[in-house]
Amino acid sequence: MGALVSLVAVAVLALLAVTAVASDDLRLVFGAVIPGVAFAVFLVGIVARVIRWARAPVPFRIPTTAGQQKSLPWIKNSEFDNPSGFLGVMGRMFLEVLFFRSLFRNTRVELISDREKVNYIGTKYLWAAGMAFHWSMLIVVFRHFRFFVEPVPRVVEMVQVLDGFFKVGVPVIYATSVLLIVSLAYLLLRRLADAKVKYISLPTDYFALYLLLGIAISGFLMRHLEKVDIVNVKAAIAGWASFQLVTPEGVGALYFIHVFLVSVLLVYFPFSKLLHAPGVFLSPTRNLANNNRAKRHINPWNPPIVGHTYAEWEEEFHDKLVASGFVLDKE
Amino acid sequence: MAEKSPQELIQIDLDPPKKNWMDPSVDFESRRGTWSYPGGVKSIEYMNYANPREWSPTDEDWQLPDNWQQIIHEGFKERLGKYRSLRVFMETCVRCGACADKCHFFIGSGDPKNMPVLRSELLRSIYRNDFTLAGKLLGVFGGGRKLTQEVLKEWFYYFFQCTECRRCSVYCPYGIDTAEVTMMARELMMLVGLNINWICEPVANCQRTGNHLGIQPHTFKDNIEFLCEELEDDLGIHVDPQINKKGADILFIIPSADYFADPGTYTFVGYLMLFQQLGLSYTMSAYASEGGNFGLFTSHDTIKKLNYKIYHEAKRLGVKWILGGECGHMWRVMHQYMDTMNGPTDFLEVPRSPITGTVFENARSTKMVHICEFTADLIRNKKIKLDPSRNDRYRVTFHDSCNPARALGLFDEPRYILNSVCNNFYEMPENTIREQTFCCAGGAGLGNDENMEMRLRGGLPRGNALKYVQDKHDVNLMSCICAIDRATLPPLADYWAPGVEISGVHELLANALVMDGEPERKLNLRGEPLKEETEDTTDV
Numbered sequence: 001m002g003a004l005v006s007l008v009a010v011a012v013l014a015l016l017a018v019t020a021v022a023s024d025d026l027r028l029v030f031g032a033v034i035p036g037v038a039f040a041v042f043l044v045g046i047v048a049r050v051i052r053w054a055r056a057p058v059p060f061r062i063p064t065t066a067g068q069q070k071s072l073p074w075i076k077n078s079e080f081d082n083p084s085g086f087l088g089v090m091g092r093m094f095l096e097v098l099f100f101r102s103l104f105r106n107t108r109v110e111l112i113s114d115r116e117k118v119n120y121i122g123t124k125y126l127w128a129a130g131m132a133f134h135w136s137m138l139i140v141v142f143r144h145f146r147f148f149v150e151p152v153p154r155v156v157e158m159v160q161v162l163d164g165f166f167k168v169g170v171p172v173i174y175a176t177s178v179l180l181i182v183s184l185a186y187l188l189l190r191r192l193a194d195a196k197v198k199y200i201s202l203p204t205d206y207f208a209l210y211l212l213l214g215i216a217i218s219g220f221l222m223r224h225l226e227k228v229d230i231v232n233v234k235a236a237i238a239g240w241a242s243f244q245l246v247t248p249e250g251v252g253a254l255y256f257i258h259v260f261l262v263s264v265l266l267v268y269f270p271f272s273k274l275l276h277a278p279g280v281f282l283s284p285t286r287n288l289a290n291n292n293r294a295k296r297h298i299n300p301w302n303p304p305i306v307g308h309t310y311a312e313w314e315e316e317f318h319d320k321l322v323a324s325g326f327v328l329d330k331e
Numbered sequence: 332m333a334e335k336s337p338q339e340l341i342q343i344d345l346d347p348p349k350k351n352w353m354d355p356s357v358d359f360e361s362r363r364g365t366w367s368y369p370g371g372v373k374s375i376e377y378m379n380y381a382n383p384r385e386w387s388p389t390d391e392d393w394q395l396p397d398n399w400q401q402i403i404h405e406g407f408k409e410r411l412g413k414y415r416s417l418r419v420f421m422e423t424c425v426r427c428g429a430c431a432d433k434c435h436f437f438i439g440s441g442d443p444k445n446m447p448v449l450r451s452e453l454l455r456s457i458y459r460n461d462f463t464l465a466g467k468l469l470g471v472f473g474g475g476r477k478l479t480q481e482v483l484k485e486w487f488y489y490f491f492q493c494t495e496c497r498r499c500s501v502y503c504p505y506g507i508d509t510a511e512v513t514m515m516a517r518e519l520m521m522l523v524g525l526n527i528n529w530i531c532e533p534v535a536n537c538q539r540t541g542n543h544l545g546i547q548p549h550t551f552k553d554n555i556e557f558l559c560e561e562l563e564d565d566l567g568i569h570v571d572p573q574i575n576k577k578g579a580d581i582l583f584i585i586p587s588a589d590y591f592a593d594p595g596t597y598t599f600v601g602y603l604m605l606f607q608q609l610g611l612s613y614t615m616s617a618y619a620s621e622g623g624n625f626g627l628f629t630s631h632d633t634i635k636k637l638n639y640k641i642y643h644e645a646k647r648l649g650v651k652w653i654l655g656g657e658c659g660h661m662w663r664v665m666h667q668y669m670d671t672m673n674g675p676t677d678f679l680e681v682p683r684s685p686i687t688g689t690v691f692e693n694a695r696s697t698k699m700v701h702i703c704e705f706t707a708d709l710i711r712n713k714k715i716k717l718d719p720s721r722n723d724r725y726r727v728t729f730h731d732s733c734n735p736a737r738a739l740g741l742f743d744e745p746r747y748i749l750n751s752v753c754n755n756f757y758e759m760p761e762n763t764i765r766e767q768t769f770c771c772a773g774g775a776g777l778g779n780d781e782n783m784e785m786r787l788r789g790g791l792p793r794g795n796a797l798k799y800v801q802d803k804h805d806v807n808l809m810s811c812i813c814a815i816d817r818a819t820l821p822p823l824a825d826y827w828a829p830g831v832e833i834s835g836v837h838e839l840l841a842n843a844l845v846m847d848g849e850p851e852r853k854l855n856l857r858g859e860p861l862k863e864e865t866e867d868t869t870d871v
Binding site for chain 1: 337338341342343345346347352411412413414415416418419420422423424425426427428429431432433438443446448449452463464465469472473474497500501502503504505506507508511538539540541547548549552553574575577617618631632635636637638639640643644647665666667668670671672674675689691692693694695696697699701704707708711736737738739740741742743744747760762763766767791792795796798
């Protein structure tokens with residue numbers, strides 16, 4: 001149900017963008033005004049959110065330790081799974097952010113009731129699809145810099161050449177374009193086909209996937225099917241990059257769908273689960289060293305709570321203590 | 332739970348039902364055996380907690396304060412401002428499902444709300460509705476729910492069906508820790524008077540007497556003396572227990588279960604034998620007579636309150652540093668909370684083993700050392716003589732307790748000890764040990780009898796892994812370093828892997844420990860012959 005509602009929502013958004021082709025005014029709105037506003041909302045939204053997280057105190061140091069601690073010098077500790085200091089934390093975060101180390105550990109439970117067996121089988125599909133999607137996305141976004149910067153930076157050109165290594169099609173089909181669409185399709189199908197994942201999915205989980213798929217597919221078609229006029233696109237984008245409203249000319253419906261869906265994504269990002277991107281950096285179970293006993297962690301709001309003191313305790317049990325021959329502080 | 336056999340209980344369907352999870356409903360009456368009784372009035376009043384009253388989850392009316400929704404809303408808001416963890420965990424989950432089948436309660440029950448992701452969504456759905464723009468605008472479509480009484484009943488059921496073991500957080504790509512979410516939810520429920528007696532009573536006991544079991548000082552002393560006399564009678568070994576002794580070098584803190592009930596008592600006697608052999612200058616305390624801290628399952632304020640006595644007593648007795656016994660959640664508190672809450676400890680010295688001279692750099696600030704670290708160091712430096720053959724009747728495996736595993740990373744120290752004190756040691760399958768270890772399903776206050784069906788269900792993953800090594804290697808003893816484990820694992824093992832006994836690590840150490848001038852050992856600490864009597868093959 002949620003999957004369907006979200007599909008309809010994204011389809012309606014795409015159709016909305018198509019209307020822009022018809023009139024000059026709407027072309028200006030969808031091709032320049034909305035993307036500009038969306039980008040501003042994205043930036044401000046993300047910054048505001050991260051500031052709000054960063055300002056929330058971390059009263060306790062609560063890392064999840066996933067390896068041997070550093071204790072006695074002759075016991076080898078696992079610095080990246082159980083960091084003992086700053087460098088270890090950097091290593092752990094590096095592996096987590098760039099290579100999804102926690103997800104790499106994933107297992108799948110298999111319950112064979114008749115034989116009374118519970119098995120745990122390593123499974124890397126989710127990790128692989130996640131890696132494929134996020135890395136492709138990163139490279140695809142990076143490739144888009146050729147539309148924003150003139151002259152095109154060397155490094156962008158190099159990435160493009162590498163990405164088009166297989167030299168299939170004219171213009172060349174980039175490996176990451178295909179990977180992006182395939183990995184998103186896998187993540188969507190998994191959500192629909194895996195009973196457990198389907199059960200936990202919210203409508204918004206599908207919405208994000210449809211939106212990204214819509215963006216990826218419209219972009220792909222624009223390059224390979226419609227073959228839009230890059231010069232016109234670049235002129236339009238150069239316009240809003242320099243804060244001037246330029247009506248995009250010589251581009252079709254796909255362009256408007258693509259740009260509008262990207263705009264929706266940008267606006268949606270700071271208010272949704274897509275915040276996991278900055279969130280992972282601030283997760284207290286991952287970004288703190290497990291050196292609790294070596295270095296005192298300060299709680300900025302440590303409440304002034306006092307427990308049952310020894311004196312109170314001694315007074316309460318005075319007679320029993322005396323009868324049992326305890327030496328008392330207060331006779 | 333006698334009515335269901337293991338073969339029946341394991342018929343579990345892990346596929347979720349058709350019904351949308353957002354419609355709350357828990358029928359407490361038909362689910363007896365899977366929830367815990369509410370906190371007793373006496374304990375709640377003693378602790379000044381909110382809303383003391385007689386009630387039962389099966390009641391239609393839970394007698395909440397009139398403005399309970401407002402109380403929870405404000406409590407939630409306050410905690411969002413005080414804990415970055417809560418804020419980040421409420422906002423970053425993408426429902427990827429990696430955690431879904433990692434919870435022992437989910438594996439053992441198939442109840443979809445025991446998937447860690449949905450357990451957190453119980454709170455998160457309210458968060459979205461109350462505190463986010465998208466949740467307010469999109470309603471159910473955006474995953475928001477209103478906090479109704481039905482939702483609150485669901486909170487009570489499922490947040491007291493989480494043992495705060497943190498296994499799910501190992502797999503979460505954002506490190507979302509369900510234990511933290513459960514702790515927050517329990518704090519919120521405390522504000523309107525929803526709690527369970529197996530937590531509230533130990534907390535009140537601990538506040539008053541110093542320990543969860545409510546053992547008063549004279550009984551504390553009697554118990555310990557009795558255990559020592561028994562040791563002398565059975566094995567002819569004499570130990571002098573030290574209690575409330577000012578000027579000792581070391582304050583020794585233990586979970587109260589260790590000096591109260593089998594099989595923890597064997598481990599307790601084991602500690603004392605080791606100290607006797609070393610001639611260690613130590614003292615226990617009848618006031619700080621509990622290392623465990625059920626505040627961890629109640630509220631952060633209660634953790635601090637109950638933990639107060641540790642440093643307070645160390646200062647009063649004038650010790651140099653603190654040594655801690657085998658206990659799981661106690662060590663989460665000592666390691667991750669104590670120094671922050673009740674430090675700094677400028678009146679203590681950096682722990683240094685008086686036997687080996689080793690300085691415990693990892694405990695430089697809290698001044699508290701885990702006994703497995705202490706003992707592993709002794710063995711490594713060859714300061715004690717061990718005869719592992721005295722444990723030959725045992726074929727041993729090791730259960731990593733949740734907190735030493737996932738809050739400290741104490742994996743190799745106990746294994747080093749075990750490999751030095753017994754000849755037959757076998758690991759359970761790799762996805763069930765170390766950081767991936769499975770809970771005993773009775774931690775976080777859930778180890779009570781009325782919750783037995785849920786404990787046995789949640790105990791399936793551990794029990795099944797144990798059965799595996801029992802079948803494969805004839806394992807007959809599972810060792811662990813947690814007092815709750817030593818109380819909750821015996822029924823679990825009896826059910827899923829009958830014939831396997833439970834022990835602490837220092838019980839096995841004491842069996843193997845060669846003491847000066849000791850009489851020849853024929854029995855172990857349980858009074859069993861050291862070697863299984865060999866079958867008499869000759870005809871009589």
